[in-house]
Amino acid sequence: MNKRYVPPYVIFEVANVHAGNVNYLGRMIDAFSRVEYENxxxxxxxxxxxxIALPDFEWYPVxxxxxxxRSVWKNMINETAxxxxAWVDIFDGYGAIVLQENIDHIVGIKLQASVLENHEIRSVLEQVEFGDRRLIINVSGLALDEVHAVYDYFSGIAENVILQIGYQSYPTKISNTGLQKIPVLHAAFPGVPLCMADHADANENFALEVPIYAAVLGCSYIEKHFCLDRKMAKYDGFSSLEPDQMRSLCASLKNASxxxxxxxxxxxEKEYLGKSIQIPIARHAMNSGDxxxxxxxIFRRTKQSGLSFREIQDIQNQKHLLAMSPAANASFHRENFRPANIAVIAACRMKSSRLQQKxxxxxxxxxxxxxxLSQCLAIPAVHRVVLATSDLEADAVLRNHTLNGAVDFWQGEPDDVISRYLGACEHFNIDVVVRVTADCPLILPEIITYLLEQHFLSGADYTAARNAAVGTAGEIINVRALKKVRDYFGAAEYSEYMTWYFQNNPGHFKINLVQLPPSLARDYRMTLDYQEDLKMFNRLYEKLNNEKSFYSADEVFAVLDGNPEISKINGHLTLKYKTDKDLIETLNRETRMEAV
Incomplete structure (x- = not known):
């Protein structure tokens, strides 16, 4: 709930406009009472x-x-209450005596900047029981370090100290108003109330504007000179507002605040936005698992309720996907989503010719x-790790490599890897696949975690890293996208090279190629295909703490970055699918789907 609103406190400054006329002073109190303002x-x-002065001072006669x-002041203070x-501006010991005599009817004391060092006044104020009474100290002309000094002193004798800016000239120039001090004082004295006392020419609009500016900037007190008739004022009339102007100012302060x-x-605001906002609408029919x-x-205004795009992203960032199939032009709701079942599927066969039984x-x-597989088990967001091999007898030996049952085992199509993957996905009810190959002993959990985050954030079908070290990353693929490849091609003859079926078909799939942050990106070769690769891995693991079940990117890269001779062992080797022109031409031809 909102706290009760309280507008800025307005101090009607009588100053010397009364010219020593007691009746005029009484009329001013009456005029003050007729300005309706609660604070x-x-x-x-x-x-x-x-x-206040010696006889040689020019204003002494005034x-x-x-x-x-003192009896006059007593009557006036009592009447005001x-x-x-009732506030009093203290300049000397006489004023301090009036303060002490009428303390029960006075709520606040003001000290001009010119009297802050007056030890006569200080000694009297030190004896005053301030209680919850307020003390305004005007700090015009003081540097910030001097303001700190006087604040430290006066806050020691009064609990409720207010800092005031603004000084009186005849008139004070607009350029000397000092509004720029407000944010500085707020920063230097957090929580301390500020007061603005401007002395602009009351015949100018600025005199009614500057208190509004000050209030909006954060002044919770406004002091303004006040008179009955400026033309008739003998003293202090130039900056004094007449009663109607004070009413106008108070009304404006209420509105501004x-x-x-x-x-x-x-x-x-919420209601307005709720009625007018454009919300996400399905551009086309979508499917469960998308x-x-x-x-x-698309974004449209509609009588339908629905999630905002940010809310959709928040839900997907929690690794959720569509549970039902919204129609075209339908909005989205939380019940449209469910948690995704995410699994790493590591493809592995025993048929390698270059490095047998690698x-x-x-x-x-x-x-x-x-x-x-140990590296894959360390990826936080995945629900299971599956070792997927063929149903040939030669690959049955891999059943013995499930790390005591921590890894699931699946056997399927020997050569159609997509069909093998889909068999595992259907059996284990998987929605999103992290595709890796088992000839990469150092899949790095941080990279897979980053790719998964980017996959769900972007709403992709397929996500891969642009700049990962070979063998450290994987590909994130929605099972719906795998099914689309199977439905289009039937048997995917080249699905050992699964990447091409997606990256070659951006018109059919939402492709998300991610630039890894520098901490995760390197140019090392970390796949196992040749004898040199095996030698590199053995040297690398000898440098790592071999008692751990998995290794982080920081640990692995620290060794490789610090021991360049290790990466040189296999750094000259290339990847067939990046250098074999005939294979590349075949893949580009055979994996491409017709444009839609």
Missing amino acids: KGIKFQIFSPDG YKELCFD KYGD LASHGLFVSDD LISKSDI ALLPIVGVPSVDRC
């Missing part, structure tokens, strides 16, 4: 001529004219396929 006070300047007996708060307070987003990307939606070759005593 206001009237302030009197109280002094004696001999307490001070004699303006001085009232009937209509609002109402316009700049409240909740960051109001209920009315992720939503920018290309899948899946079982030991790397510092541990079969390479076991190294790969």
Whole structure:
């Protein structure tokens, strides 16, 4: 709920406009009472001529004219208390005596910048029981370090100190108003209330504007000179507002403060936005198992309720996908989504010709396929790891490499890898596949985690890294996309090279090629295909702590970056699918789907 709104406190500054006329002062109090404003006070300047100046000072005769007996001030302060708060401006010991005599009817004290060092006044104020009374100290003309010094002193004797800016000239130039001090003082004195006391020419619009500016900038107190008739004022009339102007100012302060307070987003704002906002609408019919990307939606106003795009992304970032099939022009709802079942599927066969039975070759005593699967088990977001091989007898030996049952085992098509994957996906009810090959002993969990995040964030069908070290990453593929390849091609003859079926068909699939952050990107060769690769891995693992079940990117790259001779062992080798022109031409031809 909103707290009760309180507009800025307005201090009606009487100053010397009364010219020593007691009746005029009484009429001013009456005029003050007739300005309807809930948060206001009237302030009197109280002094004696001999307490404020020496006879040689040019204004000394005027001070004699303006001085009232203490009994007059007592009556005026008591009268004021009937209509609002009484404040006193103290200049000397005489004013301090009036303060002490009327303390029960005074809510606030003001000290001009010119008296802050007056130890006569300081010693009296130190004896005052301030309680919850407020103390305004004007800091005009003081540097910031000096402001800190006086604040430290006065906050030691009064609990509620207010810092005031603004000084009186005849008139004060607009360029000397000092609004720029407000944010500086807010930063230097957090939580301390600020007051603006401007002295602009009251005949100019600026005199009614500057308090509004100050209030919007954060001043919770506004002091303004006040008179009955500026033309008739003998003293201090130039910056004094007449009663109608004060009413206008108070009304404007209410409006300005109402316009700049409240909740960051109001209920009315929410209602307006709710009625007018364009929400995501399905551009076309979608299917269960899909992720939503920018290309899948249009934004329209509609009588339908629905999720915002940010809400859709938030849901997908939690690794959710569509559970039902929204029709074209339908909005999206939370019940449209369900958690995705994410699995790593590691393809592995025993048929390698270049490095025979490489899946079982030991790397510092541990079969390479076991190294790969241990890395995959360390990926936080996946629900299972599947070792997928063929149903041929020669590959049955891999059943012994499920790390004591931590890894699931699947046998399927020997050569159609996509069919083999889909068999595993249907059996284990998988929605999103992390495709890796078991000839990569050091799949790095951080890279897979990053790719999964980017996959769900973008709403892709297929995600891969542009700049990963060979053998450290995998590909993220929606099972729906795998089914689309199978439905189009039937048997996917070249699905050992699964990448091509997706990256060659951007018109059919939402492709998301990701640039890894520098901490995860290198140019090393970390796949097992030749004897040199095996030698490199053995040297690498000898440098790693061989007691761990898996290794992080930081650990692996720290060794390789710090020992360049290790990566040089196999750095000269190339990948067939990147260098064999005939194979590349065949793949480009045979994996491409007709444009839609």
